[in-house]
Amino acid sequence: MTMAKVATDRIDQTAALDVAAARADFPILKETVYGRPLVYLDSAASAQKPRAVLDAVQEAYEKRYSNVHRGAHRLSQLATDAFEEARETVARFINARSADEIIFTRNATEAINLVAASYGRTFLAAGDEIVLTEMEHHANIVPWQLLRDQIGVVLRIVPIDDDGVLRLDSLAALFGPRTRLVAVTHCSNVLGTVNPVQEIVRLAHDHGVPVVVDGSQGIVHAGADMQAMDADFYAFTGHKLYGPSGIGVLYGKQDLLERMPPYQGGGEMIDHVSFAKTTFKTPPHRFEAGTPPIVQAIGLAAAVRYVSALGMDAIRAHEQALLAEATAALEQVGGVRIFGRAPGKAAIISFLVGSLHPYDVAAVLDRDGVAVRVGQHCAEPLMARLGVDGTARASFALYNDGTDVEALVKAIHKAKRLLG
Amino acid sequence: MTDLSRYEEFAEALEMIDDEEMRFEYIIDLGRQYERDDPFPQEWKIETNLMHGCMSKVWIVDDVDDDGRHHFRGHSDAIIVNGLVGMMTEAFSGLTGAELQTITVDHVRRLNLGALTTQRQVGMMAMLKHLQKLGRGNGAMAGAENHDDHS
Numbered sequence: 001m002t003m004a005k006v007a008t009d010r011i012d013q014t015a016a017l018d019v020a021a022a023r024a025d026f027p028i029l030k031e032t033v034y035g036r037p038l039v040y041l042d043s044a045a046s047a048q049k050p051r052a053v054l055d056a057v058q059e060a061y062e063k064r065y066s067n068v069h070r071g072a073h074r075l076s077q078l079a080t081d082a083f084e085e086a087r088e089t090v091a092r093f094i095n096a097r098s099a100d101e102i103i104f105t106r107n108a109t110e111a112i113n114l115v116a117a118s119y120g121r122t123f124l125a126a127g128d129e130i131v132l133t134e135m136e137h138h139a140n141i142v143p144w145q146l147l148r149d150q151i152g153v154v155l156r157i158v159p160i161d162d163d164g165v166l167r168l169d170s171l172a173a174l175f176g177p178r179t180r181l182v183a184v185t186h187c188s189n190v191l192g193t194v195n196p197v198q199e200i201v202r203l204a205h206d207h208g209v210p211v212v213v214d215g216s217q218g219i220v221h222a223g224a225d226m227q228a229m230d231a232d233f234y235a236f237t238g239h240k241l242y243g244p245s246g247i248g249v250l251y252g253k254q255d256l257l258e259r260m261p262p263y264q265g266g267g268e269m270i271d272h273v274s275f276a277k278t279t280f281k282t283p284p285h286r287f288e289a290g291t292p293p294i295v296q297a298i299g300l301a302a303a304v305r306y307v308s309a310l311g312m313d314a315i316r317a318h319e320q321a322l323l324a325e326a327t328a329a330l331e332q333v334g335g336v337r338i339f340g341r342a343p344g345k346a347a348i349i350s351f352l353v354g355s356l357h358p359y360d361v362a363a364v365l366d367r368d369g370v371a372v373r374v375g376q377h378c379a380e381p382l383m384a385r386l387g388v389d390g391t392a393r394a395s396f397a398l399y400n401d402g403t404d405v406e407a408l409v410k411a412i413h414k415a416k417r418l419l420g
Numbered sequence: 421m422t423d424l425s426r427y428e429e430f431a432e433a434l435e436m437i438d439d440e441e442m443r444f445e446y447i448i449d450l451g452r453q454y455e456r457d458d459p460f461p462q463e464w465k466i467e468t469n470l471m472h473g474c475m476s477k478v479w480i481v482d483d484v485d486d487d488g489r490h491h492f493r494g495h496s497d498a499i500i501v502n503g504l505v506g507m508m509t510e511a512f513s514g515l516t517g518a519e520l521q522t523i524t525v526d527h528v529r530r531l532n533l534g535a536l537t538t539q540r541q542v543g544m545m546a547m548l549k550h551l552q553k554l555g556r557g558n559g560a561m562a563g564a565e566n567h568d569d570h571s
């Protein structure tokens with residue numbers, strides 16, 4: 001708890017991020033790989049965890065652990081309080097109207113599947129149209145395809161331009177009498193493009209169409225205010241937001257959630273069960289069948305408090321400066337092709353080095369301690385649009401600094417030398 | 421007797437290099453050498469020759485001679501993987517289907533020596549399994565005569 005206290009003491013929303021202090025909050029960054037300092041540029045896949053999160057998890061298990069909403073005993077009460085407090089912390093973080101709009105899931109993928117299964121199968125019918133974009137992660141494609149196969153909805157795809165900007169004109173033109181849902185990512189995990197979700201929501205609502213936003217990257221790099229955005233559903237995942245793995249969030253507008261049937265059945269989500277008839281709890285508990293990820297939720301709340309204390313604006317400013325620095329440095333290397341040039345993009349850089357295979361490049365980088373992701377990034381349709389089999393991807397987080405950019409560039413030069 | 425002389429040569433060559441970084445570069449050189457000296461025919465890069473489940477594409481073809489010995493050729497567009505698949509296919513060529521089944525994880529481990537990340541080690545184990553599958557005659561280009569070799 002001491003670290004959380006330290007972090008809170010640092011609250012100063014106008015101050016620039018103290019990166020050295022922030023780095024020191026992440027124990028894993030002191031690790032070496034192959035005897036070299038770790039240069040972690042894979043936070044878009046999963047971010048590292050600050051001490052405040054590790055401590056919160058440890059403390060929950062050591063002092064307040066029990067099942068929630070069940071025992072009539074003291075520990076269960078403490079665990080339940082901490083779990084429900086976590087819900088409130090998350091609700092405040094995204095400016096939801098109420099904690100009842102926050103459903104805890106395993107990850108973003110489960111959150112989107114919940115919407116597809118519960119909302120989709122209830123309110124959509126054969127021939128209804130769902131609008132997706134070319135830049136979606138598989139997590140925001142496949143659940144809708146499953147729904148298509150189950151009930152016969154039609155998927156319509158909004159294209160991107162060559163800079164990786166969503167074609168809003170095409171989106172506007174796609175609305176028709178059968179359009180029932182828009183599912184769009186807040187921020188692309190490949191291109192870094194931050195979509196104007198507020199505008200998209202307004203456009204969709206003008207047509208009476210609700211919007212599901214995949215906020216897995218957006219919540220980290222752009223922040224999210226539910227009342228300003230007015231999205232109907234917003235899904236994100238804890239592990240990318242410096243929280244534990246195994247916890248995700250589905251925000252849903254209360255009136256929608258109340259009209260939706262359960263996603264899974266079991267304990268925790270019922271009001272009364274008999275073999276003849278079962279009645280269900282109200283949201284959010286209706287959608288949380290079985291023992292929830294209790295400690296993970298508590299860990300996520302600690303992560304949310306941590307980034308809030310540093311200041312989301314300060315983090316964003318820091319990441320933007322790093323993005324500019326890294327982009328300029330990569331352009332200096334020669335032969336580096338960057339995918340995604342959208343104005344205002346997040347600090348995610350997908351790239352290829354000349355004709356080198358991205359897998360080779362990543363392997364040489366790895367030997368230098370530089371961790372990047374390589375491959376299709378769970379976005380095969382986007383890869384097809386870009387005309388590549390895969391890319392390498394460097395993604396930046398609050399704890400990265402100029403030395404990481406230098407290490408990346410140096411390792412790319414080495415890759416060119418060794419492989420070229 | 422199973423002739424593993426080519427395998428032994430690779431294992432010894434790797435063992436002589438006592439620096440991890442150098443072993444890594446050895447694999448890269450190997451990958452480049454195969455590409456230069458004995459390029460994999462373009463027409464072999466077809467779906468039936470693809471080994472599935474790899475991060476980068478890997479093609480392996482199997483030619484069985486009159487004595488029932490398997491002669492493998494492999495390729496990947498990634499140089500490092502090309503080095504690994506080239507080494508694996510060369511090291512374990514010339515064996516019968518039955519002999520191939522006697523190759524173990526420990527043999528493959530000797531070709532790693534820590535120079536490679538777990539993912540690539542797993543990749544090499546998958547390659548071994550694939551060669552053994554071809555050795556059993558389940559592969560696209562493998563001869564059917566080897567069914568009997570394996571009990």
Ligand SMILES: Cc1ncc(COP(=O)(O)O)c(C=O)c1O
Nearest residue numbers: 107108109137139189216217237
């Ligand atoms: C844009 C986007 N959507 C969804 C996901 C899925 O997240 P998770 O695997 O935690 O459900 C990811 C992360 O891989 C992502 O980047």
